[in-house]
Amino acid sequence: MEWYDQLLQYLITGITTGAVYALVALGFSIIYNSTEIINFAQGEFVMLGSMIAVSLFPLLGVPLWVAVILAVAITALIGLIFERLAIRPVRNGSVINLIIITIGGSILLKGIAVLIWGKESRSLPAFTSTEPIKFFGATLSGQSLWVMAGTLLAVILLHYFYEKTITGKALRACAFNRKAARLCGISVERMVLFSFGLSALLGAFAGVLITPITYTAWDAGTMLGLKGFCAAILGGIGSNPGAVMGGLVIGIVESLSAGYLSSGYKDAFAFLILLLMLYLRPAGILKKKLEKV
Amino acid sequence: MLKIKNISTFYGRIQALRNVSLHIQSGEVVSLIGANGAGKTTLLNTISGILTPGSGEIVFEEQSLKSLSPERIVRLGISQAPEGRQIFAHHTVLENLELGAYLRSRRKDREQRAQDLERICQLFPVLDERKNQFAGTLSGGEQQMLAIGRALMARPKLLLLDEPSMGLAPKLVREIFENIFRLRKEGTTILLVEQNARAALAISDRAYVLENGRLVLQGDARELINDPEVRRAYLGKDYREVWE
Numbered sequence: 001m002e003w004y005d006q007l008l009q010y011l012i013t014g015i016t017t018g019a020v021y022a023l024v025a026l027g028f029s030i031i032y033n034s035t036e037i038i039n040f041a042q043g044e045f046v047m048l049g050s051m052i053a054v055s056l057f058p059l060l061g062v063p064l065w066v067a068v069i070l071a072v073a074i075t076a077l078i079g080l081i082f083e084r085l086a087i088r089p090v091r092n093g094s095v096i097n098l099i100i101i102t103i104g105g106s107i108l109l110k111g112i113a114v115l116i117w118g119k120e121s122r123s124l125p126a127f128t129s130t131e132p133i134k135f136f137g138a139t140l141s142g143q144s145l146w147v148m149a150g151t152l153l154a155v156i157l158l159h160y161f162y163e164k165t166i167t168g169k170a171l172r173a174c175a176f177n178r179k180a181a182r183l184c185g186i187s188v189e190r191m192v193l194f195s196f197g198l199s200a201l202l203g204a205f206a207g208v209l210i211t212p213i214t215y216t217a218w219d220a221g222t223m224l225g226l227k228g229f230c231a232a233i234l235g236g237i238g239s240n241p242g243a244v245m246g247g248l249v250i251g252i253v254e255s256l257s258a259g260y261l262s263s264g265y266k267d268a269f270a271f272l273i274l275l276l277m278l279y280l281r282p283a284g285i286l287k288k289k290l291e292k293v
Numbered sequence: 294m295l296k297i298k299n300i301s302t303f304y305g306r307i308q309a310l311r312n313v314s315l316h317i318q319s320g321e322v323v324s325l326i327g328a329n330g331a332g333k334t335t336l337l338n339t340i341s342g343i344l345t346p347g348s349g350e351i352v353f354e355e356q357s358l359k360s361l362s363p364e365r366i367v368r369l370g371i372s373q374a375p376e377g378r379q380i381f382a383h384h385t386v387l388e389n390l391e392l393g394a395y396l397r398s399r400r401k402d403r404e405q406r407a408q409d410l411e412r413i414c415q416l417f418p419v420l421d422e423r424k425n426q427f428a429g430t431l432s433g434g435e436q437q438m439l440a441i442g443r444a445l446m447a448r449p450k451l452l453l454l455d456e457p458s459m460g461l462a463p464k465l466v467r468e469i470f471e472n473i474f475r476l477r478k479e480g481t482t483i484l485l486v487e488q489n490a491r492a493a494l495a496i497s498d499r500a501y502v503l504e505n506g507r508l509v510l511q512g513d514a515r516e517l518i519n520d521p522e523v524r525r526a527y528l529g530k531d532y533r534e535v536w537e
Contacts, residue, residue, distance in 0.1 A: 166391060166392075166395065166398040169384060169388055169391065169392060170392060170395055172381070172383065172384065173381045173384065173392050176381050176382065176383060176384075177379050177381065179343060179375065179379065180375060180379040180380070180381065181392075182343065182362075182363040182364065183341060183343070183363060183367065183372065183373050183375055183379075183444075184367070184372075184392045184393055184395045184443065184447070185363075185364045185367035185368060185372075185395045185396040185447060186364065186392070186395050187362070187364045
Protein backbone atom coordinates (compact mmCIF):
# COMPACT_ATOMS: atom_id res chain seq x y z
CA MET A 1 0.00 0.00 0.00
CA GLU A 2 1.36 3.39 -0.98
CA TRP A 3 1.47 6.13 1.66
CA TYR A 4 -1.38 8.08 0.06
CA ASP A 5 -3.60 5.02 -0.09
CA GLN A 6 -2.92 4.49 3.56
CA LEU A 7 -3.70 8.11 4.36
CA LEU A 8 -6.94 7.86 2.40
CA GLN A 9 -7.88 4.74 4.33
CA TYR A 10 -7.29 6.51 7.64
CA LEU A 11 -9.34 9.45 6.47
CA ILE A 12 -12.25 7.17 5.52
CA THR A 13 -12.14 5.49 8.92
CA GLY A 14 -11.88 8.88 10.59
CA ILE A 15 -14.84 10.35 8.75
CA THR A 16 -16.95 7.30 9.59
CA THR A 17 -16.38 7.50 13.34
CA GLY A 18 -16.36 11.28 13.10
CA ALA A 19 -19.84 11.23 11.60
CA VAL A 20 -21.07 9.33 14.64
CA TYR A 21 -19.39 11.82 17.00
CA ALA A 22 -21.04 14.58 15.02
CA LEU A 23 -24.50 13.12 15.67
CA VAL A 24 -23.73 12.78 19.37
CA ALA A 25 -22.39 16.34 19.44
CA LEU A 26 -25.58 17.60 17.78
CA GLY A 27 -27.50 15.99 20.62
CA PHE A 28 -25.41 17.93 23.16
CA SER A 29 -25.91 21.10 21.19
CA ILE A 30 -29.69 20.77 20.94
CA ILE A 31 -30.17 20.28 24.67
CA TYR A 32 -27.63 22.97 25.53
CA ASN A 33 -29.46 25.48 23.38
CA SER A 34 -32.79 24.99 25.03
CA THR A 35 -31.61 24.53 28.63
CA GLU A 36 -27.90 25.40 28.97
CA ILE A 37 -27.50 21.92 30.38
CA ILE A 38 -24.68 19.63 29.24
CA ASN A 39 -26.55 16.34 29.11
CA PHE A 40 -24.08 13.70 30.26
CA ALA A 41 -26.63 10.98 29.56
CA GLN A 42 -26.26 11.67 25.84
CA GLY A 43 -23.89 8.70 25.36
CA GLU A 44 -26.40 6.42 27.07
CA PHE A 45 -28.99 7.32 24.46
CA VAL A 46 -26.50 6.07 21.86
CA MET A 47 -26.00 2.83 23.79
CA LEU A 48 -29.74 2.35 24.32
CA GLY A 49 -30.47 2.79 20.63
CA SER A 50 -27.97 0.15 19.63
CA MET A 51 -28.80 -2.28 22.45
CA ILE A 52 -32.53 -2.08 21.77
CA ALA A 53 -31.94 -2.68 18.07
CA VAL A 54 -29.71 -5.65 18.88
CA SER A 55 -32.39 -7.23 21.06
CA LEU A 56 -35.34 -6.47 18.82
CA PHE A 57 -33.72 -7.86 15.71
CA PRO A 58 -33.45 -11.58 16.59
CA LEU A 59 -36.24 -11.41 19.17
CA LEU A 60 -39.07 -10.23 16.94
CA GLY A 61 -37.78 -11.81 13.78
CA VAL A 62 -38.45 -8.55 12.01
CA PRO A 63 -36.35 -7.19 9.16
CA LEU A 64 -33.29 -5.26 10.31
CA TRP A 65 -34.61 -1.89 9.15
CA VAL A 66 -37.79 -2.30 11.21
CA ALA A 67 -35.72 -3.11 14.30
CA VAL A 68 -33.53 -0.07 13.67
CA ILE A 69 -36.45 2.34 13.26
CA LEU A 70 -38.23 0.90 16.31
CA ALA A 71 -35.07 1.18 18.41
CA VAL A 72 -34.60 4.82 17.46
CA ALA A 73 -38.26 5.59 18.19
CA ILE A 74 -38.19 3.79 21.56
CA THR A 75 -35.01 5.64 22.57
CA ALA A 76 -36.58 8.97 21.62
CA LEU A 77 -39.47 8.03 23.90
CA ILE A 78 -37.00 7.21 26.69
CA GLY A 79 -35.48 10.67 26.14
CA LEU A 80 -38.92 12.24 26.65
CA ILE A 81 -39.54 10.18 29.79
CA PHE A 82 -36.08 11.10 31.08
CA GLU A 83 -36.94 14.78 30.78
CA ARG A 84 -40.31 14.37 32.47
CA LEU A 85 -38.98 12.33 35.39
CA ALA A 86 -35.49 13.69 35.94
CA ILE A 87 -35.34 17.23 34.57
CA ARG A 88 -38.79 18.79 34.78
CA PRO A 89 -39.38 18.29 38.50
CA VAL A 90 -36.26 20.39 39.20
CA ARG A 91 -36.42 22.73 36.24
CA ASN A 92 -36.04 25.80 38.38
CA GLY A 93 -32.85 24.45 39.90
CA SER A 94 -29.44 25.76 38.94
CA VAL A 95 -27.81 24.55 35.73
CA ILE A 96 -25.07 22.80 37.67
CA ASN A 97 -27.64 20.79 39.66
CA LEU A 98 -29.33 19.76 36.45
CA ILE A 99 -26.01 18.66 34.94
CA ILE A 100 -25.32 16.52 38.00
CA ILE A 101 -28.78 15.01 37.56
CA THR A 102 -27.89 14.04 34.00
CA ILE A 103 -24.76 12.30 35.31
CA GLY A 104 -26.98 10.42 37.73
CA GLY A 105 -29.31 9.59 34.88
CA SER A 106 -26.40 8.26 32.88
CA ILE A 107 -25.32 5.94 35.72
CA LEU A 108 -28.89 4.75 36.18
CA LEU A 109 -29.37 3.98 32.49
CA LYS A 110 -26.09 2.04 32.41
CA GLY A 111 -27.18 0.07 35.47
CA ILE A 112 -30.50 -0.80 33.88
CA ALA A 113 -28.66 -1.86 30.71
CA VAL A 114 -26.45 -4.27 32.67
CA LEU A 115 -29.51 -5.76 34.38
CA ILE A 116 -31.33 -6.31 31.10
CA TRP A 117 -28.56 -7.23 28.71
CA GLY A 118 -25.64 -8.37 30.88
CA LYS A 119 -22.08 -7.40 30.24
CA GLU A 120 -21.10 -9.06 26.97
CA SER A 121 -20.68 -7.08 23.75
CA ARG A 122 -23.17 -7.43 20.98
CA SER A 123 -23.38 -6.49 17.37
CA LEU A 124 -25.77 -5.97 14.50
CA PRO A 125 -25.24 -7.24 10.97
CA ALA A 126 -24.37 -4.60 8.39
CA PHE A 127 -27.48 -2.86 7.03
CA THR A 128 -26.88 -4.21 3.53
CA SER A 129 -24.47 -6.87 2.31
CA THR A 130 -22.86 -4.45 -0.09
CA GLU A 131 -19.40 -5.48 -1.29
CA PRO A 132 -16.72 -3.09 -0.01
CA ILE A 133 -16.05 -0.48 -2.63
CA LYS A 134 -12.54 0.15 -3.96
CA PHE A 135 -12.01 3.86 -3.70
CA PHE A 136 -8.68 4.70 -5.29
CA GLY A 137 -6.32 2.55 -3.23
CA ALA A 138 -8.53 2.37 -0.15
CA THR A 139 -11.63 0.35 0.63
CA LEU A 140 -14.92 1.74 1.79
CA SER A 141 -17.20 -0.75 3.50
CA GLY A 142 -20.93 -0.76 2.85
CA GLN A 143 -21.67 0.14 6.45
CA SER A 144 -19.28 3.12 6.33
CA LEU A 145 -21.33 4.41 3.46
CA TRP A 146 -24.49 3.95 5.52
CA VAL A 147 -22.95 5.89 8.39
CA MET A 148 -21.90 8.77 6.15
CA ALA A 149 -25.15 8.88 4.21
CA GLY A 150 -27.23 8.53 7.37
CA THR A 151 -25.38 11.36 9.08
CA LEU A 152 -25.64 13.57 6.03
CA LEU A 153 -29.38 12.91 5.85
CA ALA A 154 -29.81 13.65 9.57
CA VAL A 155 -27.88 16.92 9.27
CA ILE A 156 -29.93 18.03 6.25
CA LEU A 157 -33.22 17.14 7.92
CA LEU A 158 -32.18 18.89 11.11
CA HIS A 159 -31.23 22.00 9.18
CA TYR A 160 -34.56 21.95 7.38
CA PHE A 161 -36.36 21.49 10.68
CA TYR A 162 -34.60 24.45 12.34
CA GLU A 163 -34.90 26.82 9.38
CA LYS A 164 -38.25 25.98 7.84
CA THR A 165 -40.67 24.59 10.40
CA ILE A 166 -42.42 26.74 12.98
CA THR A 167 -41.40 24.36 15.81
CA GLY A 168 -37.77 24.60 14.73
CA LYS A 169 -37.96 28.38 14.58
CA ALA A 170 -39.58 28.41 18.01
CA LEU A 171 -36.75 26.24 19.39
CA ARG A 172 -34.20 28.72 18.07
CA ALA A 173 -36.23 31.58 19.49
CA CYS A 174 -36.20 29.91 22.93
CA ALA A 175 -32.44 29.51 22.74
CA PHE A 176 -31.99 33.13 21.76
CA ASN A 177 -34.35 34.81 24.22
CA ARG A 178 -36.46 32.76 26.55
CA LYS A 179 -38.59 35.60 27.87
CA ALA A 180 -39.45 36.94 24.43
CA ALA A 181 -40.29 33.41 23.31
CA ARG A 182 -42.69 32.98 26.23
CA LEU A 183 -44.31 36.31 25.40
CA CYS A 184 -44.99 34.93 21.92
CA GLY A 185 -46.88 32.06 23.52
CA ILE A 186 -44.13 29.48 23.06
CA SER A 187 -44.09 26.96 25.89
CA VAL A 188 -40.49 26.67 27.03
CA GLU A 189 -41.30 23.47 28.95
CA ARG A 190 -42.56 21.84 25.80
CA MET A 191 -39.49 22.95 23.85
CA VAL A 192 -37.20 21.47 26.51
CA LEU A 193 -39.14 18.21 26.41
CA PHE A 194 -38.94 18.22 22.66
CA SER A 195 -35.19 18.80 22.62
CA PHE A 196 -34.60 15.83 24.91
CA GLY A 197 -36.65 13.65 22.58
CA LEU A 198 -34.79 14.94 19.53
CA SER A 199 -31.37 14.48 21.14
CA ALA A 200 -32.20 10.95 22.20
CA LEU A 201 -33.40 10.22 18.68
CA LEU A 202 -30.16 11.49 17.13
CA GLY A 203 -28.08 9.61 19.70
CA ALA A 204 -29.92 6.35 19.05
CA PHE A 205 -29.55 6.85 15.32
CA ALA A 206 -25.79 7.26 15.78
CA GLY A 207 -25.79 4.10 17.88
CA VAL A 208 -27.55 1.88 15.35
CA LEU A 209 -25.42 3.21 12.49
CA ILE A 210 -22.09 2.41 14.13
CA THR A 211 -22.94 -0.87 15.87
CA PRO A 212 -22.31 -3.12 12.84
CA ILE A 213 -18.75 -1.69 12.77
CA THR A 214 -17.75 -1.32 16.40
CA TYR A 215 -20.00 -3.60 18.51
CA THR A 216 -21.91 -2.29 21.50
CA ALA A 217 -22.17 -3.03 25.20
CA TRP A 218 -23.72 -1.58 28.32
CA ASP A 219 -20.84 0.87 28.74
CA ALA A 220 -20.25 1.69 25.06
CA GLY A 221 -22.10 4.98 25.42
CA THR A 222 -19.67 6.50 27.89
CA MET A 223 -16.78 6.87 25.48
CA LEU A 224 -19.02 7.87 22.56
CA GLY A 225 -20.68 10.45 24.77
CA LEU A 226 -17.36 11.91 25.86
CA LYS A 227 -16.06 12.05 22.31
CA GLY A 228 -19.26 13.73 21.22
CA PHE A 229 -18.76 16.21 24.06
CA CYS A 230 -15.21 16.91 22.83
CA ALA A 231 -16.64 17.49 19.37
CA ALA A 232 -19.32 19.83 20.67
CA ILE A 233 -16.75 21.87 22.62
CA LEU A 234 -14.38 21.95 19.66
CA GLY A 235 -17.05 23.35 17.37
CA GLY A 236 -18.47 25.67 20.02
CA ILE A 237 -21.19 24.27 22.25
CA GLY A 238 -24.61 25.15 20.93
CA SER A 239 -23.53 25.54 17.32
CA ASN A 240 -24.90 22.87 14.99
CA PRO A 241 -22.44 23.35 12.13
CA GLY A 242 -19.72 23.46 14.79
CA ALA A 243 -20.88 20.13 16.19
CA VAL A 244 -20.64 18.45 12.79
CA MET A 245 -17.25 19.94 12.06
CA GLY A 246 -15.97 19.11 15.56
CA GLY A 247 -17.12 15.52 15.18
CA LEU A 248 -15.33 15.06 11.88
CA VAL A 249 -12.11 16.64 13.18
CA ILE A 250 -12.05 14.45 16.29
CA GLY A 251 -12.77 11.35 14.21
CA ILE A 252 -10.00 12.10 11.73
CA VAL A 253 -7.44 13.04 14.40
CA GLU A 254 -8.18 9.80 16.24
CA SER A 255 -7.88 7.71 13.14
CA LEU A 256 -4.60 9.35 12.09
CA SER A 257 -3.06 9.00 15.53
CA ALA A 258 -4.17 5.37 15.74
CA GLY A 259 -2.70 4.73 12.31
CA TYR A 260 0.60 6.57 12.54
CA LEU A 261 1.35 6.32 16.25
CA SER A 262 -0.50 3.64 18.13
CA SER A 263 -4.14 2.83 18.58
CA GLY A 264 -3.57 3.12 22.32
CA TYR A 265 -3.19 6.89 21.93
CA LYS A 266 -6.32 7.64 19.98
CA ASP A 267 -8.52 8.45 22.96
CA ALA A 268 -5.75 10.52 24.46
CA PHE A 269 -5.70 12.73 21.37
CA ALA A 270 -9.43 13.40 21.52
CA PHE A 271 -9.15 14.51 25.14
CA LEU A 272 -6.00 16.48 24.44
CA ILE A 273 -8.03 18.48 21.93
CA LEU A 274 -10.75 18.95 24.55
CA LEU A 275 -8.25 20.26 27.12
CA LEU A 276 -6.53 22.54 24.62
CA MET A 277 -9.87 23.96 23.53
CA LEU A 278 -10.97 24.58 27.09
CA TYR A 279 -7.69 26.37 27.83
CA LEU A 280 -7.28 28.35 24.66
CA ARG A 281 -10.66 28.89 23.07
CA PRO A 282 -13.49 27.82 25.34
CA ALA A 283 -16.09 29.27 22.99
CA GLY A 284 -15.10 26.85 20.23
CA ILE A 285 -13.67 27.38 16.80
CA LEU A 286 -16.79 28.61 15.07
CA LYS A 287 -17.72 31.23 17.62
CA LYS A 288 -16.00 34.57 17.80
CA LYS A 289 -16.17 35.02 21.52
CA LEU A 290 -17.77 33.44 24.51
CA GLU A 291 -21.27 34.78 24.63
CA LYS A 292 -24.41 33.63 26.25
CA VAL A 293 -26.67 32.19 23.59
CA MET B 294 -61.61 44.17 30.64
CA LEU B 295 -58.59 43.90 32.93
CA LYS B 296 -58.86 44.34 36.67
CA ILE B 297 -55.86 44.29 38.95
CA LYS B 298 -56.60 44.14 42.64
CA ASN B 299 -53.97 44.78 45.30
CA ILE B 300 -51.03 43.20 43.54
CA SER B 301 -47.71 42.87 45.35
CA THR B 302 -44.75 41.41 43.50
CA PHE B 303 -41.38 40.49 44.92
CA TYR B 304 -37.93 39.86 43.51
CA GLY B 305 -36.62 37.47 46.12
CA ARG B 306 -37.09 39.54 49.29
CA ILE B 307 -37.26 42.90 47.57
CA GLN B 308 -40.77 44.18 47.09
CA ALA B 309 -41.17 45.80 43.69
CA LEU B 310 -44.94 46.40 43.71
CA ARG B 311 -47.00 47.34 46.74
CA ASN B 312 -50.76 46.86 46.61
CA VAL B 313 -51.23 48.10 43.10
CA SER B 314 -54.80 48.20 41.77
CA LEU B 315 -55.86 49.35 38.35
CA HIS B 316 -58.35 48.61 35.63
CA ILE B 317 -58.57 48.94 31.88
CA GLN B 318 -61.76 49.06 29.86
CA SER B 319 -62.15 47.70 26.39
CA GLY B 320 -61.05 50.22 23.75
CA GLU B 321 -59.10 52.39 26.16
CA VAL B 322 -55.50 53.48 25.95
CA VAL B 323 -54.13 53.65 29.47
CA SER B 324 -50.64 54.78 30.24
CA LEU B 325 -48.51 53.97 33.21
CA ILE B 326 -45.86 56.55 33.89
CA GLY B 327 -43.12 56.72 36.43
CA ALA B 328 -39.39 57.02 36.89
CA ASN B 329 -36.82 54.32 36.33
CA GLY B 330 -37.23 51.52 38.85
CA ALA B 331 -40.74 52.56 39.86
CA GLY B 332 -42.04 49.07 39.00
CA LYS B 333 -43.63 49.68 35.62
CA THR B 334 -41.97 46.77 33.85
CA THR B 335 -42.56 44.58 36.89
CA LEU B 336 -46.26 45.30 36.63
CA LEU B 337 -46.37 44.37 32.93
CA ASN B 338 -44.41 41.18 33.57
CA THR B 339 -46.77 40.29 36.37
CA ILE B 340 -49.73 40.71 34.03
CA SER B 341 -48.00 38.59 31.37
CA GLY B 342 -47.30 35.81 33.85
CA ILE B 343 -43.51 36.08 33.63
CA LEU B 344 -43.55 37.05 37.33
CA THR B 345 -45.94 35.62 39.89
CA PRO B 346 -47.52 38.09 42.29
CA GLY B 347 -47.01 37.42 45.99
CA SER B 348 -50.55 38.52 46.73
CA GLY B 349 -53.51 40.10 45.00
CA GLU B 350 -55.50 39.15 41.96
CA ILE B 351 -55.54 39.83 38.25
CA VAL B 352 -58.77 39.23 36.37
CA PHE B 353 -59.02 39.42 32.60
CA GLU B 354 -62.49 39.20 31.08
CA GLU B 355 -63.91 37.51 34.17
CA GLN B 356 -61.09 34.97 34.31
CA SER B 357 -58.43 34.96 37.00
CA LEU B 358 -54.89 34.87 35.66
CA LYS B 359 -53.61 33.37 38.88
CA SER B 360 -50.90 30.77 38.26
CA LEU B 361 -51.47 30.72 34.51
CA SER B 362 -48.35 30.32 32.37
CA PRO B 363 -47.32 33.15 30.03
CA GLU B 364 -48.39 30.96 27.10
CA ARG B 365 -51.91 30.63 28.46
CA ILE B 366 -52.11 34.36 29.04
CA VAL B 367 -51.08 35.06 25.44
CA ARG B 368 -53.76 32.58 24.37
CA LEU B 369 -56.36 34.46 26.40
CA GLY B 370 -55.52 37.60 24.45
CA ILE B 371 -52.87 39.63 26.25
CA SER B 372 -49.64 40.16 24.40
CA GLN B 373 -46.63 42.24 25.22
CA ALA B 374 -43.97 44.10 23.25
CA PRO B 375 -41.27 43.92 25.91
CA GLU B 376 -38.83 46.53 27.12
CA GLY B 377 -35.72 46.80 24.98
CA ARG B 378 -37.67 45.25 22.08
CA GLN B 379 -36.18 41.75 22.50
CA ILE B 380 -36.76 40.74 18.93
CA PHE B 381 -35.18 37.51 17.66
CA ALA B 382 -32.08 38.95 16.02
CA HIS B 383 -31.08 35.77 14.18
CA HIS B 384 -34.51 35.25 12.65
CA THR B 385 -35.77 37.19 9.67
CA VAL B 386 -38.35 39.93 10.08
CA LEU B 387 -40.99 37.63 8.61
CA GLU B 388 -40.03 34.79 10.96
CA ASN B 389 -40.31 37.13 13.93
CA LEU B 390 -43.85 37.95 12.87
CA GLU B 391 -44.62 34.26 12.32
CA LEU B 392 -43.41 33.51 15.84
CA GLY B 393 -45.70 36.24 17.13
CA ALA B 394 -48.57 34.17 15.73
CA TYR B 395 -47.05 30.97 17.16
CA LEU B 396 -50.25 29.92 18.92
CA ARG B 397 -52.10 30.17 15.64
CA SER B 398 -49.55 28.36 13.49
CA ARG B 399 -51.85 25.52 12.46
CA ARG B 400 -52.86 25.18 8.86
CA LYS B 401 -56.48 26.14 9.47
CA ASP B 402 -55.39 29.56 10.75
CA ARG B 403 -53.42 30.26 7.63
CA GLU B 404 -55.80 32.77 6.08
CA GLN B 405 -56.24 34.67 9.30
CA ARG B 406 -52.47 34.85 9.70
CA ALA B 407 -52.03 36.17 6.18
CA GLN B 408 -54.63 38.89 6.89
CA ASP B 409 -52.88 39.92 10.08
CA LEU B 410 -49.55 39.99 8.31
CA GLU B 411 -50.98 42.24 5.64
CA ARG B 412 -52.45 44.56 8.22
CA ILE B 413 -49.14 44.85 10.04
CA CYS B 414 -47.26 45.46 6.81
CA GLN B 415 -49.68 48.30 6.06
CA LEU B 416 -49.21 49.72 9.52
CA PHE B 417 -45.41 49.42 9.32
CA PRO B 418 -44.45 49.48 5.62
CA VAL B 419 -40.78 49.30 6.50
CA LEU B 420 -41.27 45.77 7.87
CA ASP B 421 -42.71 44.70 4.55
CA GLU B 422 -39.69 46.14 2.72
CA ARG B 423 -37.28 44.28 4.98
CA LYS B 424 -39.19 41.10 5.62
CA ASN B 425 -36.38 38.79 4.48
CA GLN B 426 -33.67 40.62 6.38
CA PHE B 427 -32.37 39.37 9.71
CA ALA B 428 -34.09 41.30 12.47
CA GLY B 429 -30.72 42.09 14.07
CA THR B 430 -29.82 44.25 11.07
CA LEU B 431 -32.77 46.63 11.57
CA SER B 432 -32.36 50.06 13.15
CA GLY B 433 -33.65 50.68 16.66
CA GLY B 434 -36.87 52.26 15.45
CA GLU B 435 -37.53 49.47 12.99
CA GLN B 436 -36.85 46.89 15.70
CA GLN B 437 -39.43 48.61 17.89
CA MET B 438 -41.98 48.45 15.10
CA LEU B 439 -41.14 44.78 14.67
CA ALA B 440 -41.62 44.16 18.39
CA ILE B 441 -45.04 45.82 18.25
CA GLY B 442 -45.89 43.97 15.04
CA ARG B 443 -44.87 40.66 16.59
CA ALA B 444 -47.10 41.30 19.58
CA LEU B 445 -50.00 42.23 17.29
CA MET B 446 -49.58 38.98 15.35
CA ALA B 447 -51.02 37.19 18.38
CA ARG B 448 -54.31 39.07 17.75
CA PRO B 449 -54.36 40.45 21.26
CA LYS B 450 -57.44 41.90 22.90
CA LEU B 451 -55.09 43.84 25.15
CA LEU B 452 -51.68 45.04 23.98
CA LEU B 453 -48.99 45.82 26.54
CA LEU B 454 -46.26 48.16 25.32
CA ASP B 455 -43.17 48.55 27.48
CA GLU B 456 -41.19 51.74 26.81
CA PRO B 457 -41.64 51.78 23.04
CA SER B 458 -39.73 55.05 22.76
CA MET B 459 -36.68 53.94 24.75
CA GLY B 460 -33.38 54.88 23.16
CA LEU B 461 -34.89 56.28 19.99
CA ALA B 462 -34.19 59.58 18.25
CA PRO B 463 -36.96 62.21 18.64
CA LYS B 464 -38.12 61.78 15.06
CA LEU B 465 -38.55 58.04 15.54
CA VAL B 466 -40.26 58.53 18.89
CA ARG B 467 -42.80 60.63 17.06
CA GLU B 468 -43.28 57.97 14.44
CA ILE B 469 -43.79 55.27 17.05
CA PHE B 470 -46.34 57.36 18.90
CA GLU B 471 -48.15 58.11 15.66
CA ASN B 472 -48.40 54.38 15.08
CA ILE B 473 -49.73 53.79 18.57
CA PHE B 474 -52.26 56.52 17.93
CA ARG B 475 -53.33 54.73 14.76
CA LEU B 476 -53.74 51.47 16.68
CA ARG B 477 -55.89 53.36 19.15
CA LYS B 478 -58.11 54.63 16.37
CA GLU B 479 -58.55 51.06 15.15
CA GLY B 480 -59.91 50.25 18.59
CA THR B 481 -56.97 48.34 20.08
CA THR B 482 -56.93 48.33 23.86
CA ILE B 483 -53.47 49.33 25.04
CA LEU B 484 -51.61 49.57 28.32
CA LEU B 485 -48.63 51.78 27.61
CA VAL B 486 -45.64 52.05 29.92
CA GLU B 487 -43.55 55.13 29.32
CA GLN B 488 -40.91 57.38 30.78
CA ASN B 489 -41.75 59.93 28.10
CA ALA B 490 -44.76 61.06 30.11
CA ARG B 491 -45.83 63.93 27.93
CA ALA B 492 -46.06 61.91 24.73
CA ALA B 493 -47.77 59.05 26.56
CA LEU B 494 -50.36 61.30 28.17
CA ALA B 495 -51.07 62.98 24.84
CA ILE B 496 -52.33 59.77 23.26
CA SER B 497 -53.98 58.17 26.31
CA ASP B 498 -57.45 58.24 27.74
CA ARG B 499 -56.37 57.69 31.31
CA ALA B 500 -53.12 57.29 33.18
CA TYR B 501 -51.65 55.95 36.39
CA VAL B 502 -48.51 57.26 38.04
CA LEU B 503 -46.28 54.72 39.76
CA GLU B 504 -43.68 55.69 42.34
CA ASN B 505 -41.51 53.23 44.27
CA GLY B 506 -43.90 50.39 43.55
CA ARG B 507 -47.00 52.33 44.64
CA LEU B 508 -49.68 54.00 42.57
CA VAL B 509 -49.65 57.61 43.67
CA LEU B 510 -51.92 59.27 41.16
CA GLN B 511 -54.50 58.30 38.61
CA GLY B 512 -57.00 59.98 36.40
CA ASP B 513 -57.93 61.36 33.06
CA ALA B 514 -54.84 61.84 30.87
CA ARG B 515 -55.76 65.43 30.08
CA GLU B 516 -56.19 66.29 33.72
CA LEU B 517 -52.94 64.64 34.69
CA ILE B 518 -51.00 66.56 32.09
CA ASN B 519 -52.01 69.73 33.93
CA ASP B 520 -51.53 68.35 37.41
CA PRO B 521 -48.80 70.37 39.15
CA GLU B 522 -47.39 67.28 40.87
CA VAL B 523 -47.08 65.41 37.57
CA ARG B 524 -45.62 68.43 35.87
CA ARG B 525 -43.01 68.82 38.57
CA ALA B 526 -41.97 65.19 38.63
CA TYR B 527 -42.36 63.96 35.07
CA LEU B 528 -42.69 66.89 32.73
CA GLY B 529 -39.70 68.78 34.14
CA LYS B 530 -38.93 70.82 31.07
CA ASP B 531 -42.41 72.29 30.81
CA TYR B 532 -42.35 73.27 34.44
CA ARG B 533 -39.21 75.31 33.96
CA GLU B 534 -40.87 77.10 31.08
CA VAL B 535 -43.72 78.08 33.31
CA TRP B 536 -41.32 79.26 35.96
CA GLU B 537 -39.26 81.37 33.69
